[in-house]
Amino acid sequence: MPDDNRHPWPHKDLLDVTQLEADEVFRLLDLASGFQEINRRPVKKVPTLKGKTVVLFFAENSTRTKTSFDMAAKRLSADTFALGTTGSSINKGESLKDTGLTLQAMNPDVIVIRHQSSGAAQYLADLLPCGVVNGGDGWHAHPTQALLDCFSLREIWGNDFAGRELLILGDIAHSRVARSNLHLLRKLGVRVRLCAPRTLLPAGVDHWPVEVFSDLDKAVAGVDAVMCLRLQLERQQAGLLPDLSEYSRRYCLDFRHLARARPGARVLHPGPMNRGLEISSAVADAPECLVLQQVAAGVATRMAVLYLLATRNEGGAA
Numbered sequence: 001m002p003d004d005n006r007h008p009w010p011h012k013d014l015l016d017v018t019q020l021e022a023d024e025v026f027r028l029l030d031l032a033s034g035f036q037e038i039n040r041r042p043v044k045k046v047p048t049l050k051g052k053t054v055v056l057f058f059a060e061n062s063t064r065t066k067t068s069f070d071m072a073a074k075r076l077s078a079d080t081f082a083l084g085t086t087g088s089s090i091n092k093g094e095s096l097k098d099t100g101l102t103l104q105a106m107n108p109d110v111i112v113i114r115h116q117s118s119g120a121a122q123y124l125a126d127l128l129p130c131g132v133v134n135g136g137d138g139w140h141a142h143p144t145q146a147l148l149d150c151f152s153l154r155e156i157w158g159n160d161f162a163g164r165e166l167l168i169l170g171d172i173a174h175s176r177v178a179r180s181n182l183h184l185l186r187k188l189g190v191r192v193r194l195c196a197p198r199t200l201l202p203a204g205v206d207h208w209p210v211e212v213f214s215d216l217d218k219a220v221a222g223v224d225a226v227m228c229l230r231l232q233l234e235r236q237q238a239g240l241l242p243d244l245s246e247y248s249r250r251y252c253l254d255f256r257h258l259a260r261a262r263p264g265a266r267v268l269h270p271g272p273m274n275r276g277l278e279i280s281s282a283v284a285d286a287p288e289c290l291v292l293q294q295v296a297a298g299v300a301t302r303m304a305v306l307y308l309l310a311t312r313n314e315g316g317a318a
């Protein structure tokens with residue numbers, strides 16, 4: 001198996017990247033690289049997690065995270081069961097506690113949860129003996145997104161993260177992706193810039209270890225990568241953005257901005273994209289844009305996460 005590190009994985013759960021040391025991040029990314037190779041084979045299935053069970057508990061919409069966790073588990077031969085709000089007893093008012101205890105009674109190895117409430121994954125992790133993976137909770141954290149983003153950047157940069165400059169652009173106030181990426185990138189030595197209108201920056205951002213810009217031309221100058229964020233129209237409170245066309249004019253990443261970045265700079269986007277609002281269609285479809293590589297990285301990275309959590313009591317290495 002690709003994980004030749006014989007130390008047991010020390011974490012029952014993956015709730016945020018803040019719990020990981022840098023060497024654990026690289027161990028996970030190395031493992032994901034091995035799984036990426038499996039994903040490129042004609043037959044993309046190995047028996048590694050045969051007999052293990054993964055529950056996909058998605059109480060909020062998802063395309064990438066849900067399907068990639070499902071695919072990741074199946075490629076490792078684990079059984080998967082999906083539970084959403086629609087069609088479940090959550091719709092009858094069953095609490096998170098009782099839903100979690102009900103799932104645990106079926107003895108899964110790992111539960112992946114996406115939930116609109118920050119702290120929902122931590123709550124389940126404290127309640128249940130099985131492994132819990134945070135697939136995105138409220139505005140708080142999205143650890144596997146940050147890990148797959150670093151995996152994608154590592155394919156371009158190698159392990160040469162220290163001293164790189166990365167700009168996170170857009171709706172940072174509502175973004176769990178921005179928070180997890182900021183923690184992980186800084187842990188690896190990347191200098192992070194943020195750019196957004198003041199209304200889309202979180203309270204207290206002036207105390208964060210970042211450079212904050214409101215002018216995209218200045219923010220993008222000399223960076224190695226730009227991470228565009230989806231403008232979360234469904235989470236906007238009235239009045240934050242009175243005029244979407246004005247937002248697009250000032251903050252939609254296009255080639256005119258990219259020309260100011262460092263040569264070879266790459267563009268990331270967690271998806272789903274609002275083309276023409278936060279990223280131009282031309283940039284989204286350009287070779288510099290890693291959005292589809294990020295999706296592929298998501299399967300490999302989530303295979304690594306499931307593997308480490310589901311086998312941790314067996315030493316973390318098969």
Ligand code: CP
Nearest residue numbers: 062063064065270271
């Ligand atoms: N990036 C991301 O979390 O996408 P989904 O909402 O489609 O899972």
